[in-house]
Amino acid sequence: MVKFVSYNIQYSKGRDGRHDLARIADAVRGADVVALQEVTRNMPGVPDADQPAALSGLLGDYFWIYGPPVDVDSGGRDADGRPANRRTQFGNMILSRYPILSSRLLLLPRYRSYDMPNVQCGALEGVVGLASGPLRVYSVHLNSRNGAERILQIDDLLPRLFDHHREGGALTGPAWLGGLAEVPMPEDCVVMGDCNLTPDSP
Numbered sequence: 480m481v482k483f484v485s486y487n488i489q490y491s492k493g494r495d496g497r498h499d500l501a502r503i504a505d506a507v508r509g510a511d512v513v514a515l516q517e518v519t520r521n522m523p524g525v526p527d528a529d530q531p532a533a534l535s536g537l538l539g540d541y542f543w544i545y546g547p548p549v550d551v552d553s554g555g556r557d558a559d560g561r562p563a564n565r566r567t568q569f570g571n572m573i574l575s576r577y578p579i580l581s582s583r584l585l586l587l588p589r590y591r592s593y594d595m596p597n598v599q600c601g602a603l604e605g606v607v608g609l610a611s612g613p614l615r616v617y618s619v620h621l622n623s624r625n626g627a628e629r630i631l632q633i634d635d636l637l638p639r640l641f642d643h644h645r646e647g648g649a650l651t652g653p654a655w656l657g658g659l660a661e662v663p664m665p666e667d668c669v670v671m672g673d674c675n676l677t678p679d680s681p
Contacts (some may be wrong), residue, residue, distance in 0.1 A: 481609060484510035485618070485671035487588040490519045490569075498526050500634035504537035512607060513547060513574040514618035515540075518545065520568040521553055527670055541574035546584035546618075548601030571603040571618040571672070580606040580613060581662040584637060587621070587632040595624065602636055602672070606648060606662055613663045615643070619672030629674070630681060640668055 484507050491498040507513045518530045527533045531545040547570030554565035573579065585602040604617040619636070622628040639646070648664045 481511045481669060482509070483512050483514070483616075483669055483674075485514040485516075487620070487673040488530075489517050490522055491530060492525075500527055500530065501537055504534060505510045507574075508538065511576045512540070512616055512669070513572075514603075514616065515572040515574070516618060516620040516673045518547075518570060518572045520547070521565055522567060522569065534572065534574070538574055539580040541573060541576060542579045543574045544582040544605050545572045545580065546570050546578050546601060546603035546605065547597040548584065548586055548620075569598060571601060571604070571620055573603055573607075573618050574604040575605065575607045575614055577610070577614070578608040580608050580630050582606070583649050585636070588628075588635050589622065589632075590625065590628055597624065597628075600632060602639075602670075604648075606664065614666045615665055615668035617668065617670045617672065619670060619674060621672075621674045621676070623673075623675045626681065629676070633674075640670065643668075 486507055488503050491500045493499060519525055520529050535543050539543060547568035549569035553566050553567040554563050557563045583604045585604060587598060587600045589599055600620050600622055602617050605616050607614050607616050621632050643664050648662050651661055654660050
């Protein structure tokens with residue numbers, strides 16, 4: 480039996496207002512495959528500058544991938560005028576006790592907003608090499624503010640989940656440079672995440 484867990488960590492901020500990645504790691508430890516949402520890098524006001532790296536350290540028995548749909552420049556230049564690259568990122572993560580054979584970040588459609596923030600949402604796909612065979616796993620985060628945009632995102636995502644054989648995975652065709660072969664894209668998948676839906680939502 481494989482145990483799956485999904486958790487929107489809200490940049491590690493708990494209901495008590497404290498940022499505590501160790502507490503989050505303890506909450507998901509023991510699962511075989513974990514889908515996280517709202518994992519950040521260099522987010523203002525968040526004490527852990529690199530949350531994917533910190534979580535991988537706390538959960539050292541897991542393979543992991545990170546896909547940030549939001550990725551913006553927050554760098555500048557150092558004292559000598561050289562570029563100091565720094566990215567502020569906000570996205571999804573998958574951790575697995577089994578190898579993650581490939582990954583893709585699927586960007587979901589969104590509307591341009593003028594009166595409130597509207598971040599780019601996405602679905603992080605990982606093909607996990609379970610002992611029973613490969614399985615597609617998705618960590619999904621849908622829009623939290625606009626119901627019409629959520630429907631647009633669901634309408635975009637569902638065909639990609641169920642018609643995956645048409646586009647394949649991260650690599651298709653014959654062996655590629657360095658001898659990389661096409662990763663299997665199994666029919667079965669598990670979708671986890673924060674869909675910002677309630678049981679009576681459209």
